[in-house]
Amino acid sequence: MLELRGIRKSFGRIEVLHGVDLHVRAGEVHALLGENGAGKSTLMKIVSGIIQPSSGTILVDGQERSFPTYDDAIRAGIGIVFQEFSLIPYLTAVENMFLAREIRNGLGLLDRRAMRERARQILKRLEVDIPLDIPIARLSVAEQQFVEIAKALSLNARILVLDEPTATLTPTETAHLFKVMRELRAAGVAIVFISHHLDEIFEICDRITVLRDGEYVGDRDVGQVDTDGLVEMMVGRRIENSFPPKPAPDPQAPxxxxxxxxxxxxxxxxxxxxxxxxxxxxxxxxxxxxxxxxxxxxxxxxxxxxxxxxxxxxxxxxxxxxxxxxxxxxxxxxxxxxxxxxxxxxxxxxxxxxxxxxxxxxxxxxxxxxxxxxxxxxxxxxxxxxxxxxxxxxxxxxxxxxxxxxxxxxxxxxxxxxxxxxxxxxxxxxxxxxxxxxxxxxxxxxxxxxxxxxxxxxxxxxxxxxxxxxxxxxxxxxxxxxxxxxxxxxxxxxxxxxxx
The missing domain is CATH 3.40.50.300 (P-loop containing nucleotide triphosphate hydrolases)
Known part of the structure; x- marks a missing residue:
């Protein structure tokens, strides 16, 4: 459904992406991994039209595409949920979901009833109960996260990018998010999932692409690699034990x-x-x-x-x-x-x-x-x-x-x-x-x-x-x-x- 070939991106004289490839199939959860600064978010901003590549090719459904703006990517069926929320805190969930693309009636006036009903249907699909009439700032972090996802789905996104969606969720909320992701996968949505929690990768993802220092390292089916192998692909070396040895306790310490x-x-x-x-x-x-x-x-x-x-x-x-x-x-x-x-x-x-x-x-x-x-x-x-x-x-x-x-x-x-x-x-x-x-x-x-x-x-x-x-x-x-x-x-x- 989505293919990137040889994507390069430079800011001034500094090249941050060096010919990156990515292939995401319909109906799969595809992990995009790498250390901080590896180029994951930059690559996804290119996919969603927020920044432009210096060179390379983007294909959607096998057709070469370019996205001069974020709206162009949306029209191609690409939705992104950023690591940093893009919601306006003093607007309601409904107002955020339909911001700048409000539903209007025959007189050109806002059709608040239609927007509310559409929002209710999407949230029902996500199986979350979120108050629709209070400012976003009064919702919990988890509720705000699901509003972000609902906003992307309201765009009829067929390719959904989730950048660190579980960073602020409890285990129960994460489990619910994964349930929603499995249902979207079953419906044929292609999901790009960025996370630093490797246990989540093995739980929810089908395939993995790894970037290191702006370069494509490789992709693997989840069943072909273990945690140590992934870490080595990401950092270029094996990390035998993340935790330093504990010293003996000193009961006389002040x-x-x-x-x-x-x-x-x-x-x-x-x-x-x-x-x-x-x-x-x-x-x-x-x-x-x-x-x-x-x-x-x-x-x-x-x-x-x-x-x-x-x-x-x-x-x-x-x-x-x-x-x-x-x-x-x-x-x-x-x-x-x-x-x-x-x-x-x-x-x-x-x-x-x-x-x-x-x-x-x-x-x-x-x-x-x-x-x-x-x-x-x-x-x-x-x-x-x-x-x-x-x-x-x-x-x-x-x-x-x-x-x-x-x-x-x-x-x-x-x-x-x-x-x-x-x-x-x-x-x-x-x-x-x-x-x-x-x-x-x-x-x-x-x-x-x-x-x-x-x-x-x-x-x-x-x-x-x-x-x-x-x-x-x-x-x-x-x-x-x-x-x-x-x-x-x-x-x-x-x-x-x-x-x-």
């Missing part, structure tokens, strides 16, 4: 943080935990179990019924995250683009944020040489791959953007680092680098809290794990007890004590 009482809401569970220098404490649990809220409450950024904590043995109350910075606690938020970075700014500007006092010269002026040297040192520490400190952050891959956030907190001389979903949207090669960095930090005496929805990550990286359920910690496990069975049992059936 206690840097103790939360003695934390209650998110009155009548809810009361949590307590501690963190020693040189260890990684994992926070595990289902989405909505209170992991991120607990950290934000500890930092004073989220209202809590009560919160008592000690830093280096001293009773402390943090008013906000800025107060936490002064006390040596840095947060790498779940959404790095929205909360952790100013992406149009340079690496240097992002690393210097909140810390210009460090470069103060004669009270009023900035020592730019010192700022540049500190930024370069921080970039080297976390191995940021970029032309230099003045490169814009929005030109970097997801893994390198995450490293820029880490570099900022190292530049702040933090002692406690809180990683919230540290590898979300990051490829397997960059994940291994982030994991090694985390272990390097703890070897230097840093303490880390890691919030993660990925069980292999929790098990492979944590020295101890706090398991959350219904807003509180129900168990803390360590050593050989850190298993998927134990964590999931506690997360789904653990018991907590409620207090008045």
């Amino acid at each position: 206690m840097v943080l103790e939360v003695t009482e934390l209650q998110l809401r009155r009548g809810g569970p009361v949590s307590a935990f501690h963190l020693r220098a040189g260890e990684i404490l994992g926070f595990a649990g289902l989405v909505g179990s209170g992991r991120t809220e607990t950290v934000l409450s500890m930092l004073g950024e989220h209202g809590a019924a009560r919160c008592r904590l000690r830093i280096d043995g001293v009773e402390t109350r943090l008013r906000d995250a800025a107060d936490g910075l002064v006390r040596g606690i840095g947060l790498l938020p779940e959404s790095r683009k929205e909360q952790g970075l100013i992406t149009p700014f340079s690496i240097l500007q992002n690393v210097s944020l909140n810390n210009y006092r460090k470069y103060a010269q004669a009270h009023w002026f900035i020592d730019f040489r010192k700022e540049r040297d500190c930024t370069r040192t921080a970039m080297q520490q976390v191995r940021v791959k970029a032309p230099g400190p003045h490169a814009r952050v929005d030109t970097l891959s997801g893994g390198n953007q995450q490293k820029v956030v880490i570099a900022r907190w190292l530049n702040h001389d933090m002692r406690v680092l809180i990683f919230d979903e540290p590898t979300r949207g990051i490829d397997v090669g960059a994940k291994a680098e982030i994991y090694q960095l985390m272990r390097d930090f703890t070897a230097q005496g840093y303490a880390i809290i890691m919030i993660s929805s990925e069980l292999p990550e929790v098990i492979g990286m944590s020295d101890r794990v706090c398991v959350f359920r219904q807003g509180g910690i129900v168990a803390t496990v360590e050593g050989g007890a850190i298993t998927s069975e134990r964590i999931m049992t506690e997360a789904t059936t653990g018991k907590v004590d409620h207090v008045a």
Whole structure:
């Protein structure tokens, strides 16, 4: 149904796609894999008419086509669901689905009843119940994701591109999405599926095409390759074990943080935990179990019924995250683009944020040489791959953007680092680098809290794990007890004590 031959794309003098091929059949889910920066999203933007190829051929149903605009691709039956949502937050689901192609009656007026009925039919096909009369901003992330898919289907798309559609979905929501994808496949729709979760590839996909550094590496039927083989195709080397070895626990390591009482809401569970220098404490649990809220409450950024904590043995109350910075606690938020970075700014500007006092010269002026040297040192520490400190952050891959956030907190001389979903949207090669960095930090005496929805990550990286359920910690496990069975049992059936 879709064939790409020798697609090349250059931005100025830099060629980012070097003669890429892709063949997608009707009625199949075709995975497009590669590290961040491999060219996957650029290739799909070419398919959908958002950018133009420098050379190469696009064929749909065997006929050579060109798509000067996004609308031209839509008319050819190509729909795309971007990794970053393209919905307008203050419009409703119906208004978003029919934006710029509204159904009108004989008088040229909007036929809201017809649009609503069409939207209802599409959502019924997806087997999702989404409120149609409230702004998109009030829907959950999963509901917004299904609105994006419904919008693509409303275009009568026969070729559907899904770019990281499960990145923000729970396992239950992901399972429902896969059910919908199987039904679309049975109806003859060709689906291009981009994901960094290799277990999802083996669960839902029929064939796989791999890109590396803008080049076509090869394609395989799913049954012809295993995880190790895919990783080697993607990164050009074998990664025997993504997780560095865990050091032996040191019970004499100084206690840097103790939360003695934390209650998110009155009548809810009361949590307590501690963190020693040189260890990684994992926070595990289902989405909505209170992991991120607990950290934000500890930092004073989220209202809590009560919160008592000690830093280096001293009773402390943090008013906000800025107060936490002064006390040596840095947060790498779940959404790095929205909360952790100013992406149009340079690496240097992002690393210097909140810390210009460090470069103060004669009270009023900035020592730019010192700022540049500190930024370069921080970039080297976390191995940021970029032309230099003045490169814009929005030109970097997801893994390198995450490293820029880490570099900022190292530049702040933090002692406690809180990683919230540290590898979300990051490829397997960059994940291994982030994991090694985390272990390097703890070897230097840093303490880390890691919030993660990925069980292999929790098990492979944590020295101890706090398991959350219904807003509180129900168990803390360590050593050989850190298993998927134990964590999931506690997360789904653990018991907590409620207090008045």
